[in-house]
Amino acid sequence: MPKKALIITYYWPPAGGPGVQRWLKFVKYLPDFDVQPIVYVPENPSYPMLDNxxxxxxxxxxTILKQPINEPYKLAEFFSKQSSKTISSGVIPKEKKQTVMQQLMLYVRGNYFIPDARKAWVKPSVTYLSEYIKKHHIQTVITTGPPHSIHLIGLQLKATLGVKWIADFRDPWTTIGYHKKLKLSTSAAQKHEHMEKQVLSTADHILVTSENTKKEFATKSNQPITVITNGYDYQPLPKTKKDRSFSLAHIGSLLSERNPKVLWKVLGKLIKEDKGFKDAFVLKLIGVVSDDVLQEIRKFIPENNIEIVGYVNHIEALVSQRQSQLLLMIEIDSEDTKAIIPGKLFEYMVAETPIIAVGPQDSDVEHILKATNTGRYFGYNAETELKVYLRSCFEDYRNSALSTHPIGLQQYSRKALTKKLAELI
Structure with missing residues (x-):
C-alpha cells in the first residue's frame, strides 16, 4: 500500500514563476515510487504571476485540499496596486529609488508580518489539517518555503500530532538577499532567527537545494540535511529554429541588484568596435526587469539591440531557451547568493544552448556548470575574460558552430530527483 505524504505549499498552479515547479514535478512522479501525494494549498492566494x-x-x-487565506497584499493593493505587485514579486527597488509607499510597505511587511505576509494562514491550517491527518492516517508531512510561514504549520503539526515532518527550503531564510531590505528592527530580526532555529532543530529531516545552504544550515541544526536540487523535465515542445540574430537571452526576473555592469559594458564595446556584431546582436529580456537594470543596460547598449519581451508562460520560456543562441544567467554579487541555484538553470542545461553566467565566485551554479560542461561562469570583474569569450561565441555563431556538449545531466531529471525524495519519505 502506498505511503501517504501531505505536501503543504503556497505556490501551486495557476501560480507562475519558478516557485511552483519544484513540487508540481515531485507530485507528478511520487506515485511511481509508491508514495501517494496529497497537496494542501490556499484557496484564494494573491499570486504576483499567473501561468494557466x-x-x-x-x-x-x-487530491488537492484548499482552505481560504487572508493576505495583506490584497489590502495593500487598495492603496497602491503597483507597489504591492512589485514587492510581492520580489523586485525591490534600490532604497534611494523607493517611493514613500514602498518604504512603508517594506517596513510593515518586515516588522509586523513575521516571518512573512502569509502568517495568518498558519492557525486555521493547523486546525483543519490536524483533523484531516488523523482521519486519513497521514504518515509524513512536508512543508516547502518560502514563504517560510508554511514551515510554522509543520512545526505545530509535529508538536501536536508527532507526525514525521520534512522541511523543504527552496531558498535560505535569514540569509536570503531580500531579507536585509525589509527594514527589520532588532526585535524583528531576532524573531526571524528564533523561528528559523525552531524549524531547523525540530524537523525530522531538512531538504535544501544547494550545497552552500546545507553548509549554512549545518551550523544551525543537528538534524539530517539532504540536498535535492531543482531539475528539468522532458516536455513536448513545438519545433524550434535558432534565432537568425546573435541572441543572448535572459529568462526570468532581473532584480535591481542582479545587474552586472561589466557585462553591459563589454557588450557595448563589442557593438562599437565590430559592425558585424552590432548588426547581429540582440539582448532578449524575457520576464520582469527592474527599472534600475534597464537604465544601466541602456547606458551601453543601443535600443535597436535590445528586445524586451516581458513575462511569458512556462512553455513559451522553454521554447525561447531553445531558440536563443546564448542563454544568460545572473545572480547578485554577494556571499549570501552563492547558495542560490535558480530552477531555470537545469532547463537551460538541456536546452542545447550555451550558458553565460555572471555571479559571485565559488557559487553552486559555477560548480554545476563546470561539472556538466554546459556553460561558462564569470565574476563581476571579469571584463577581459567576458569580452574574449563573447567574441569567440560570435565567431562560432558566424561559422554555424555554436553548440554545447553536456555531460552527466541525467542526475538532474525530475524523476531521478523524485526517487531520492521518495527514499526519504
Whole structure:
C-alpha cells in the first residue's frame, strides 16, 4: 500500500514563476515510487504571476485540499496596486529609488508580518489539517518555503500530532538577499532567527537545494540535511529554429541588484568596435526587469539591440531557451547568493544552448556548470575574460558552430530527483 505524504505549499498552479515547479514535478512522479501525494494549498492566494498552462500538468488523480487565506497584499493593493505587485514579486527597488509607499510597505511587511505576509494562514491550517491527518492516517508531512510561514504549520503539526515532518527550503531564510531590505528592527530580526532555529532543530529531516545552504544550515541544526536540487523535465515542445540574430537571452526576473555592469559594458564595446556584431546582436529580456537594470543596460547598449519581451508562460520560456543562441544567467554579487541555484538553470542545461553566467565566485551554479560542461561562469570583474569569450561565441555563431556538449545531466531529471525524495519519505 502506498505511503501517504501531505505536501503543504503556497505556490501551486495557476501560480507562475519558478516557485511552483519544484513540487508540481515531485507530485507528478511520487506515485511511481509508491508514495501517494496529497497537496494542501490556499484557496484564494494573491499570486504576483499567473501561468494557466501549468494547470494541465497537475495529475488528475492527486487530491488537492484548499482552505481560504487572508493576505495583506490584497489590502495593500487598495492603496497602491503597483507597489504591492512589485514587492510581492520580489523586485525591490534600490532604497534611494523607493517611493514613500514602498518604504512603508517594506517596513510593515518586515516588522509586523513575521516571518512573512502569509502568517495568518498558519492557525486555521493547523486546525483543519490536524483533523484531516488523523482521519486519513497521514504518515509524513512536508512543508516547502518560502514563504517560510508554511514551515510554522509543520512545526505545530509535529508538536501536536508527532507526525514525521520534512522541511523543504527552496531558498535560505535569514540569509536570503531580500531579507536585509525589509527594514527589520532588532526585535524583528531576532524573531526571524528564533523561528528559523525552531524549524531547523525540530524537523525530522531538512531538504535544501544547494550545497552552500546545507553548509549554512549545518551550523544551525543537528538534524539530517539532504540536498535535492531543482531539475528539468522532458516536455513536448513545438519545433524550434535558432534565432537568425546573435541572441543572448535572459529568462526570468532581473532584480535591481542582479545587474552586472561589466557585462553591459563589454557588450557595448563589442557593438562599437565590430559592425558585424552590432548588426547581429540582440539582448532578449524575457520576464520582469527592474527599472534600475534597464537604465544601466541602456547606458551601453543601443535600443535597436535590445528586445524586451516581458513575462511569458512556462512553455513559451522553454521554447525561447531553445531558440536563443546564448542563454544568460545572473545572480547578485554577494556571499549570501552563492547558495542560490535558480530552477531555470537545469532547463537551460538541456536546452542545447550555451550558458553565460555572471555571479559571485565559488557559487553552486559555477560548480554545476563546470561539472556538466554546459556553460561558462564569470565574476563581476571579469571584463577581459567576458569580452574574449563573447567574441569567440560570435565567431562560432558566424561559422554555424555554436553548440554545447553536456555531460552527466541525467542526475538532474525530475524523476531521478523524485526517487531520492521518495527514499526519504
Amino acid at each position: 498552462t501549468l494547470l494541465e500538468e497537475i495529475p488528475k488523480e492527486v
